[in-house]
Amino acid sequence: MTGPSGSGPAGFGPPVAGPLGGHGFTVPVLRLGDILLVTLQGELHDGMAEQLQQDITDRIAHTRVTGVVIDISGVDVVDSFLGRVLAEIAAGAELLAARTVLAGMRPAVAITLVELGLTLPGLRTALDVERAMELLTAGERQGEGSP
C-alpha cells in the first residue's frame, strides 16, 4: 500500500498512529507532530466512511492533535454522501479544537462537486499535503483556503 510514509517530511517523529478501518479496508493514518494525516484512497464504501468519521474523531480526542489533514488525492469520486462525511469530520474536529484541511482534491472532482451543488462551506482546502501542513502550522490564520 502506498501510505504517505515514503514521502513524509523528516523530523516529525515516527508514525505513532496506525491504520484505521475494518471490513478489510484500511485508511493509513500518520501522526506528524500535532497533525493527523489521513490518506483516503480508492473506493470508500458508505459504511466505511461513517466508521472513519468516528475513528478519526476518537483519534483526535485521544492524541490531542490540533490539526487534521485529509489527503483525497487518491479519491476519484466524491459524491454528496462522502462530501457530507468529510464536512462532518471537520465539524467534529472543530469541536475538539482541531482544524481540518482537505488536501489534493483532483480537478475533475472539484468541477463535479460545483455542478453537484456541494461546495463544502467551512472546509479549508489546500492543493497538496505539504501546503495543507503549512496552513495548519502557520498559526491561527483562520478561514484560509476555502473554495
Add this chain to the structure above:
Amino acid sequence: MRASRHAAPASLPIGSDADLAWVRQQVRQAAAELGFGLVQQTKLVTAASELARNTLVHGGGGHVEITPLDSGPAPGLRLAFVDAGPGIRDLDRAMTDGYTSGGGLGLGLSGAKRLVQEFEVDTRPGEGTTVTVTAWATVVPPARPGP
C-alpha cells in the same frame, strides 16, 4: 479511443454498499471505453453514485441497466436505475436542491440532473421509481501535433 468490440448492455444489482462501489467502477469503465474524458467520466460516475444510493436507500434496492450507445454520431452511455420501492409522491419537491425526506443532503436528484445531458424520472407511488440518465461523450478535436 473507441472500444473496438461492440459494447453490450449490462444489468447490475443494487442491494448493498459494496454494490454501489461496484456500480461506480463499472460505470467508470464503460464511460472510459466509450471515450469519455476524465471530467465527463467523473460527472457521470458521481451522478450514478447518487442515483444508485437513492435506489438502495429510498427505493429499498433494485438494479441498474448500463447501456452503451455507440451507433450515433457521438458515443453515449445510458443508465437506468430501477426499484420497486415506495415511489416519489412529490417529484417537484424531491427535485429541489436541499430537499431530503431524511438523512441526506438533498442534492442527489437535482445534482445528478445537472451532471448529465438527459434526465428522466418515471415514478408511481407504491410501485417504484426508474431514473434514466444519458450522457454523451463530447467529441474532442484531435490533439495538434506537438513541437
